[in-house]
Amino acid sequence: MDPKEFCIRGKQMVDYIIDYTESLxxxxKVFPEVKPGYLRPLxxxxxxxxxESFEDVIADLERVIMPGMTHWSSPHFHAYFPSTFSYPSLLAEMMITATSCIGFSWASCPAATELEIVMLDWLGKAFQLPAEFLSDSGGDGGGIIQRTASDATLMTLLSARHKTLTKLEREQPNQVNGTHLNKLVAYMSDQAHSSAERAAIIGAVRVRKLPSDEKFSMRGVELEKVIAQDKANGLVPFYLCATLGTTSSCAFDNILELGPICQREGIWMHIDAAYAGSAFICPEFRPLLNGVEFADSFDFNAHKWMRHWQIPLGRKFNSLKLWFVLRLFGMKKMQELIRLDVAMAREFEEFVHKDERFEITNEVKxxxxxxxxxxxxxxxxxxxxxxxKEGKIHITSTELRSKYTLRFAICMGNTRESVRFAWEYISSKATALLSSPSEYGN
Amino acid sequence: MDPKEFCIRGKQMVDYIIDYTESLxxxxKVFPEVKPGYLRPLxxxxxxxxxESFEDVIADLERVIMPGMTHWSSPHFHAYFPSTFSYPSLLAEMMITATSCIGFSWASCPAATELEIVMLDWLGKAFQLPAEFLSDSGGDGGGIIQRTASDATLMTLLSARHKTLTKLEREQPNQVNGTHLNKLVAYMSDQAHSSAERAAIIGAVRVRKLPSDEKFSMRGVELEKVIAQDKANGLVPFYLCATLGTTSSCAFDNILELGPICQREGIWMHIDAAYAGSAFICPEFRPLLNGVEFADSFDFNAHKWMRHWQIPLGRKFNSLKLWFVLRLFGMKKMQELIRLDVAMAREFEEFVHKDERFEITNEVKxxxxxxxxxxxxxxxxxxxxxxxKEGKIHITSTELRSKYTLRFAICMGNTRESVRFAWEYISSKATALLSSPSEYGN
Known part of the structure; x- marks a missing residue:
């Protein structure tokens, strides 16, 4: 494809994307009707x-791909957590792809290396993180774009492991190989994301899941208990992964209680705020982050909510996306959009609350x-x-204290109308279900 | 930014990218003149x-970003290994970004899950991998898009670790926690990429680097030697990472020798062909892959060479890029492009060979x-x-058997003219250096 053809095809693709996005x-349907294995025969x-010709490829988008798409940007998508996309982020993505640079060292692309440092400082300041988290504070602080929150969690666990093993080897040299490693124990709540446990498995350290309280929050008293037990058994607590905004119910671990204990015990406290993090740009939600001053590390997913950041993965020139998006929206607009999402969740909560057949099972923050x-x-x-079933709306489910629960997440394309539509749809399905002469009546 | 504005801006971005690409x-300059820290004050x-306005952001691309760019697509970029970009891959990237779907399960996006399986089969067939590597063979085979070769290597090491530990725990239960893990040892050559050693460190297993032969190739005789030693010391060899196309010198480990030994000893053999892999679509280079039938796993970087695949990282809808690129180029054209690159490397080798002041330090394959x-x-x-120094061309260096060596890689934008220009430039710098009355004369 030469530049002349790309000039035509690129602009056709812009039109195709607008058509796709605006007609969702x-x-x-937000969820496809296909069965597993549908694609190979096509x-x-x-x-x-x-x-082949571009026309054939584009035609196959409709023939092969669209029938099997879950439309994450649809107004009727309320599943998982949001994955956002915006026109500014798409413009940045085009430029990132065109440069094809890989910023694994300063020399490999100075602009990519340096923009990332400054953009993460911009974010850190927007979150009011303590100065030591920022690179322009003159210390060792600073942030980078990890590919996923799972990667971030793994990196912090490995860092904590290295730090603790180095200390133990200095204090007790001449031990049999592996002795120190076998003593390490990592903590997280029973509500933590699976990636936290996976990080511990990859790192070959013991893992302990602490029971959360009635609001699904990990508390200091439980932490004190397991630390005492583990130390009595000769183990070395070295890492705690606290979650702000759990996947199941958007619960918040009590980092104001956990933090001082970790400091006293020399335990690395990592805060995983993959979903909730973006909300901390709004002053009214920032108190949820109080206690971050005790943390050794902090992660959040820009693409998860900070509508409309979409950070894919890796050491491409991804900071360019942050730069485009932060500038072409501005902080005020981003705060507005976060607030609108929270307001829509509150409206949905209110719909549920008013219907006596239902109960709310999390604290909607x-x-x-x-x-x-x-x-x-x-x-x-x-x-x-x-x-x-019909793919008109799409939600997910979870289990909270053995209770099967439906999850309604405000996602990228959601509007007040689509939220109301979803509630009416869910409500009508409940009515049909409860009135049917089946074994599922209450 | 509303659809109407994106319609304008998206098309402006297409023009900007063409202008950027075609004027490189x-x-x-291929390498920028800036000093570390240049960007923050801007x-x-x-x-x-x-x-802010789109005009301001675009203007800042020239003011802030371009002065700090290493231009990986420049005809004068001969550094590292290629990272490729093509207009078809950019079209696919636009669509991937617009869908914003995250394919972590079949339901989260059936099309993404299924297209990836089929595309990896297409590639496996293009490489003539044994049938058991393919998903349509009916067995457990199949490939996925990892974010980087480092990720692929880590995943295979962890899989091998799990497999071996499970076996040891079955054979010798009731051991003290960590006993089995402490016995595991992973092998790689002294030429292996740093990511292989890092995988072993992350996985908390011992690592042994085997000396390579005079062609920088890992051989069977060395493997036999360390296996005997390690087994005598009660260790358990469990994993070998063989490299086809090392980073330093594009050397090839002898997998035809290593493979049968690994099979006999129950050692997982992983083949890391991050750079060289793409060449195996050409029948004349496929013999370099002989021995893959002994391997448990195999990785290569599509973006590294299979011009013009650029696979960024992650579980986005990246198979769409493979699909667009494979179809809009076709295999014949891709083979042609690989061959042209190898021919250009041979021409450069010939230039060097004819100049008595220089020596070639690798076998150019x-x-x-x-x-x-x-x-x-x-x-x-x-x-x-x-x-x-002047940023007119850009190359990297390495050390081979303590000899400081220059590396000239054929990269994405290279042409016969730019290769000749590079040689003449290097040659003239050598002349100036050798004739200067300094301490560096021969």
Missing amino acids: DKRR LPNYAPEEA LGLVCFRLKGSNELNRHLFEAVN | DKRR LPNYAPEEA LGLVCFRLKGSNELNRHLFEAVN
Whole structure:
């Protein structure tokens, strides 16, 4: 494809993307009807020998890809957590791809290396992180773009492991190989994301999941308990992963209690705020981050919520996206959008609250509402299936203290209308389910 | 930014990218003149409160970013290994960004999950991998897009660790925690990429670097030696990372010798062909992969060479890029482009070979030529600095058996003319250096 053709095709792609994005409401089901294995029969078994035409490829987007798409930007997508996209981030992505630079060292792309440092400082300041987290504070602080929160958590666990092993080897040299490693124990709550436990498994250290309280929050008293036990057994607590905004119910660990204990015990406290982090740019939500001053590290996913940041993965020139998005929106607008999302979650919470058949199962602090029909897990499982079945809206479910629960997340394309539509849809499915002469009545 | 504005801005960005890409030869130095820390003073200390205009942002690309760019697509970039970009991959990237889907499970995006499986089969067939590596063979085979070769290597080491520990725990249960882990030992050559050693460190297993032969190739006889030693010491060899196309000199480990030994000993053999892998689509280079039938896993970087695949990182809808690129180029054209790159490397090798002042220090099999002035390391270090100083061309250096060596890689934007220009430039710098009345004469 020469520049002349790309000039035409690139502009056609811009039109195609606008058409796709702006018609998500009308044209498409949010969740596809296909069955596993649908795609292979639609494609040849081998890559083509000769080049194909752009027209054929674009036509195949509709024939092959669109029928199997879960539309994350649809107004009717309320599943998982949001993954956002915006026109400014797309403009930045185009430029990132065109430069094809890989910033693994300063010399490999000075602009990429340095913009990332400054952009992470911009974010740190927007979150009012303590000065020692910033690179322009003159210390060792600073942030980088990890590919996922899982990567960030793994990196912090490995750093903590290295720090502790170095200390133990200095204090008790001449031990048999592996003796120190076998003593290390990492903590997290029973609500932590699976990536935290996975990090411990990869790092070959013991892991202890602490019971959370009735609000699904990890508390200091439980931490004190396990530390005492583990130390009595000769183990070395070295790392705690605290979550702000858990995946299941958007709960917040009590870092104001946990932090001082970790400091006293020399335990590395990492804060995983993958979803909730973006909200901390709004002063009214910033108190949720109080206690960060005790933390050794902190991560959040810009793409998860800070509408409309989409940070893909890796050491590409991703800071360019932050720069484009922060500038083309401005902080005020970003705060407005965060507040609108939280307001919509509150509205949905209110709908549920007013309907006596339902109960709310989490404390709604940001954009996630957990709710269920008062009744059996079986009943709720049937409601979940009925709601998702036609692909008109898309939600996910979770289990909280053995209670099967529906999760309604405010996602990228959501509007007041689509939230109301979703509630009415869910409500009507509940009515149908409860009135049917089946075994699932209350 | 609303759709109407994006319609304008997106098309302006297409024009900007064409202008950037097509003017790399004339307009810009391949390596920037800036000093570390250049960028921060050019930016405000905080993200803007109010939105800025697109014009301002684009203008800042020239003011802030371009002065600090290492232009990886420049015809005069011969450093590291190639990172490629093509117009078809950019079209795919636009679409990937616009869908903003995250394919972590089938339901989260069926099209993304399934296209990836089929595309990796297309590639596996293009490489003539044994059927058990393919997902359509009916077995457990299949490939996925890892974010980097480092990730792929780490994943395979962790898989091998898990497999071996499970076996040991079954055979010798009731051991003290960590006993089995402490016995595991991973092998790689002294030429392996740093990511292989890092994988072992992350996985908390011992690592042994085997001496390579005079062609920088890891051989069976050395492997037999360390296995015997380690087993005598009660250790358990469990993993070998063989490299096809090392970073320093594009050398090839002898997998035909190593493979049967690994099979006999139950050692997981991983093949890291990060750079060289793409060449295996050409029948004349496929013999370099003979022995893959003994391997448990195999990785290569599509973006490294299979011009013009650029796979960034992660579980985004990256298979769409493979699909666009494979179809809009076709296999024949891709083979042609690989062959042209190898031919250009041969031409450069010939230039060096004809100049008696120089020596070639690797066996040139694909697109990397390692060479040096006959003389001291100090002399060659000065040549390297003289060549890169003005930013007219950009190369990297390495050390091979304590010999400081220059590396000339055929990269994305290279042409016969730019390769010839590079040689004449290097040659003239050598002449100036050798004739100067300094301490670096031969």
